[in-house]
Amino acid sequence: xFRYIVRRLLQxxxxxxxxTLIVYALMFAGQNDPIQALAGERPVTPAQxxxxxxxxxxxxxxxxxxxxxxxxxxxxxxxxxLGESLTGRSIGDILSAAWPVTAxxxxxxxxxxxxxxxxAGVIAGMRRGxxxxxxxxVLTLLVLGVPTIVLAPLAQYLFGVKWQWFPATAGSDPSFxxxxxxxxxxxxxxxxxxxxxxxTSVAESLRADYVRTAKSxxxxxxxxxxxxxxxxxxxxxxxxxxxxxxxxxxxxxITEGVFNIPGVGFNLFRGIQTEDGPLVVGLVSVLxxxxxxxxxxxDILYAVLDPRIRYE
Amino acid sequence: xxxxxxxxxxxxxxxxxxxxxxxxxxxGKPAKVRSLxxxxxxxxxxxxxxxxxxxxxxxxxxxxxxxxxxxxNDPQDCVLSRxxxxxxxxxxxxxxxxGCDTYARAVYGARASLIVGVCSAAxxxxxxxxxxxxxxxxxxxVDAVISRVIDVVLGIPLLLAAIVLLKRISSDAPxxxxxxxxxxxxxxxxxxxxxxxxxxxxxxxxQDYVAAARMLGAGxxxxxxxxxxxxxxxxxxxxxxxxxxxxxxxEATLSFLGIxxxxxxxxxxxxxxxxxxxxxxxxxxxxxxxxFLALTVLAFIMLxxxxxxxxxxxxx
Numbered sequence: 187x188f189r190y191i192v193r194r195l196l197q198x199x200x201x202x203x204x205x206t207l208i209v210y211a212l213m214f215a216g217q218n219d220p221i222q223a224l225a226g227e228r229p230v231t232p233a234q235x236x237x238x239x240x241x242x243x244x245x246x247x248x249x250x251x252x253x254x255x256x257x258x259x260x261x262x263x264x265x266x267x268l269g270e271s272l273t274g275r276s277i278g279d280i281l282s283a284a285w286p287v288t289a290x291x292x293x294x295x296x297x298x299x300x301x302x303x304x305x306a307g308v309i310a311g312m313r314r315g316x317x318x319x320x321x322x323x324v325l326t327l328l329v330l331g332v333p334t335i336v337l338a339p340l341a342q343y344l345f346g347v348k349w350q351w352f353p354a355t356a357g358s359d360p361s362f363x364x365x366x367x368x369x370x371x372x373x374x375x376x377x378x379x380x381x382x383x384x385x386t387s388v389a390e391s392l393r394a395d396y397v398r399t400a401k402s403x404x405x406x407x408x409x410x411x412x413x414x415x416x417x418x419x420x421x422x423x424x425x426x427x428x429x430x431x432x433x434x435x436x437x438x439x440i441t442e443g444v445f446n447i448p449g450v451g452f453n454l455f456r457g458i459q460t461e462d463g464p465l466v467v468g469l470v471s472v473l474x475x476x477x478x479x480x481x482x483x484x485d486i487l488y489a490v491l492d493p494r495i496r497y498e
Numbered sequence: 499x500x501x502x503x504x505x506x507x508x509x510x511x512x513x514x515x516x517x518x519x520x521x522x523x524x525x526g527k528p529a530k531v532r533s534l535x536x537x538x539x540x541x542x543x544x545x546x547x548x549x550x551x552x553x554x555x556x557x558x559x560x561x562x563x564x565x566x567x568x569x570x571n572d573p574q575d576c577v578l579s580r581x582x583x584x585x586x587x588x589x590x591x592x593x594x595x596x597g598c599d600t601y602a603r604a605v606y607g608a609r610a611s612l613i614v615g616v617c618s619a620a621x622x623x624x625x626x627x628x629x630x631x632x633x634x635x636x637x638x639x640v641d642a643v644i645s646r647v648i649d650v651v652l653g654i655p656l657l658l659a660a661i662v663l664l665k666r667i668s669s670d671a672p673x674x675x676x677x678x679x680x681x682x683x684x685x686x687x688x689x690x691x692x693x694x695x696x697x698x699x700x701x702x703x704x705q706d707y708v709a710a711a712r713m714l715g716a717g718x719x720x721x722x723x724x725x726x727x728x729x730x731x732x733x734x735x736x737x738x739x740x741x742x743x744x745x746x747x748x749e750a751t752l753s754f755l756g757i758x759x760x761x762x763x764x765x766x767x768x769x770x771x772x773x774x775x776x777x778x779x780x781x782x783x784x785x786x787x788x789x790f791l792a793l794t795v796l797a798f799i800m801l802x803x804x805x806x807x808x809x810x811x812x813x814x
Contacts, residue, residue, distance in 0.1 A: 458665055
């Protein structure tokens, strides 16, 4: 178990460096004149140029300089200093302002996915081939197949504009009710996958030998399902949901854009549109760390729940 | 003859000595070769979803290849005075924000989506087969390195990486942007297919015919190309069909965000973006490209699902 954890930690470190290097390279390598890009249309005096070159360590050129800047960035990152965006605002501030909104949205989405997805999946798994099973299969296929750029505006139009059950956009400092519709839209994709996963898992577990033994021992159906089947079939679902939480944190860019929610994804997209390199790299690095940590936790949880994994 | 058919021919009851075989031979019934592909085709033929999705795919392909057959109007013929005009004799679904015919734009938009989908699926398949084959066949450190690379690429969320990559391409020329989108989608999407190929190569490697070929003196290349590749393709083809649908959706998403294809290329994503911005004035410019996109993506995904269910021996 210990060796497994150590191995996973090493993999995580490797993946972290690989991903941040790729993102950093994409944003900063090959830029023609970053100082002029910073100033925009205005001319830059030699004194300003010297100051900015010193500040951003641009005096070292070539591959050497690139890696020097990259390691400088990683060092700052690990100390918690994300730097400033090109607009001068501290990235840490931007993140702390955008974070609670995205977290609320992600929690609503996961809540919807767990409550409706898992329970409907269990019922569908128990009654395979029934009308309920087939109709949920069709519905989840629609949700999985139809892209978010169709679902989100459709939901916004039907429930926000036409029937007005929810506010059409969320805006700054949104209330819980305003985040409900985007949360449901965001969660529907996770719901569909969780439902299918649970359904397959439960159906497979029901065919297992231990269920047959339990039935022949005379155990009540309810006890078989809740104590024996559920415990084994929920393992892949838990791991999926753990990974999904990391995914949702990466900012549901489309949903936040459509419903005008000032979360992490929205800021990230804005940073890319305005070519704000430091902001993009900062946000993506933090998101990658969160994604990797959630993957690590989920893998360890998986090993705890399923002893067969520990010994590989 | 591929190994599937060899095995199936050996299982042919008329060829096997025994009561069943002799009875059949005595009765003079023609022996039927039942292979996995034959069984799968029989199942597929009877599945209505397969035929529906196949028809939709054929329809969209026809729209992409010969848009003139589906509409007589020119999608670039935009007159601002017709802005948001309702359905009329000339335009079935009315006009959009710029005064262009919504239906004509949707029909012509199929071409860009299908080109991007097919090309990126093909490129993805190529990369996935090469990488998966190398990882599965050689094992040990090659497999370890490739698996770590797959982990790193999977660690980057698709949309974020695509945004960062596509932002570096400043050219607006249509062909350059299409190639850029195809390349970015393939580079980020090959991992799932590669894992599938890797696992089927690993299981194919254990088969007896590979050991026999090696004993006969076949080199690595020959074994990989003639023996393992044909037998590991089936699951990969299923994954690629489903991936085609998701690549079309991804291209539309990138165009929706404004970083994929740009005007004057006609794309469903661009139309959905403009339609959404003005949905309070008219819902049709949003609804029409959305429906086309949803039906196309669903058709490919259902096709891949139907093929996978037909080829899955566990469901028999």
